[in-house]
Amino acid sequence: MNKYLFLCIVALLISFSGCLDNGTGSSANSTVVDVQDLQQIDEALVSGPVLVDIGFASCPACKIMKPTIEEISQEYAEMATVMYIDTRENPGVAVAFDVYSVPDMFVIVNSSSEGYLYMTHEGDITRDRNIARFIGVTEKAVLTKTLDMAIASRQNE
Numbered sequence: 001m002n003k004y005l006f007l008c009i010v011a012l013l014i015s016f017s018g019c020l021d022n023g024t025g026s027s028a029n030s031t032v033v034d035v036q037d038l039q040q041i042d043e044a045l046v047s048g049p050v051l052v053d054i055g056f057a058s059c060p061a062c063k064i065m066k067p068t069i070e071e072i073s074q075e076y077a078e079m080a081t082v083m084y085i086d087t088r089e090n091p092g093v094a095v096a097f098d099v100y101s102v103p104d105m106f107v108i109v110n111s112s113s114e115g116y117l118y119m120t121h122e123g124d125i126t127r128d129r130n131i132a133r134f135i136g137v138t139e140k141a142v143l144t145k146t147l148d149m150a151i152a153s154r155q156n157e
Contacts, residue, residue, distance in 0.1 A: 031073040033083045035093055042111060044081040049109050049119070049150035051076075051143065054085045054094055055102040061137050062103045068140045069105075072147070079151050097129060105134040105143065109150045110157075119150040 032053070035041060044050045053069045055062030073082035087094040087102060097104070106129055107119040117125050118132035121142060126132055134143065 030070060031077050031082065032069060033081060035083045035085045036090060037093060038096060041083060041108065041116075044083065045108060045111055047081070049080045049107055049147060049154055051080060051082045051107050051147055052085060052097075052105065053082070054087060054097065054099050054104040056086050056088045059102050064137050065103045065105075068138075068143070072140065072143060075144075076147060076151075080147055101135050103136065103138075105138060106132050107143075107146045107150045109153055119146050119153065121146050123149045125153065 033040065033044070035052070041050055041052065051069075051072060053062075053065065055065070057063075069082060069084070076082065085093050085097075087099060097106075109117045109119045109125055111117065112127075115127055116129070117127060118129050120126055120132045121134070124131075134146075
């Protein structure tokens with residue numbers, strides 16, 4: 001009897017911890033673009049900066065960030081593009097950004113012949129994504145401030 005109770009408790013903990021994928025992908029009215037290849041990012045950069053969120057559906061921290069990313073996507077719909085890369089559905093795209101932990105977020109200001117240009121949280125533009133990435137649960141204000149600086153940078157070009 002004790003084994004049965006223990007197994008039930010473990011099963012409940014696993015299901016509430018986010019370790020099981022409950023199939024909740026992007027909602028139907030989402031403005032977050034699911035990325036299948038890097039060309040989508042390149043095309044989005046034509047009209048403005050891009051906030052990229054990398055994760056997977058059953059990641060607990062990614063689930064925490066999802067409403068924030070959705071809000072930012074809706075609030076910045078006319079000024080920037082918010083994109084999502086699912087590491088399990090598109091591992092090749094995630095590998096292109098050298099992802100080692102999720103959620104992993106960053107703002108791409110523009111691209112050059114040498115690659116993407118990223119906005120740091122301090123307002124500097126760099127080619128080094130490691131300096132500009134946000135790993136783990138990140139406050140909305142930090143992401144929007146970085147996105148605002150990227151938008152201002154594009155307007156000053």
